[in-house]
Amino acid sequence: MFGPRIKIDRGLLASLTKASRIAGYATVDEFITHVLERAAAECERAESEDEVRKRLQGLGYMD
Numbered sequence: 001m002f003g004p005r006i007k008i009d010r011g012l013l014a015s016l017t018k019a020s021r022i023a024g025y026a027t028v029d030e031f032i033t034h035v036l037e038r039a040a041a042e043c044e045r046a047e048s049e050d051e052v053r054k055r056l057q058g059l060g061y062m063d
Helices: 010-023 028-058
Strands: none
Touching: 010 028
């Protein structure tokens, strides 16, 4: 019933709450979850791109 919790500065929470309303999210929690999921996916994608680049360099396809 009670999940993980994080601490967020009140000013930041106010900004996130406003942004979530503007973007049409039902709750600020839903908005924050979506933003964090996108950020995590970008990090994973960047890591994967670096791995591919290293492999291609190792094979001599890239300098």
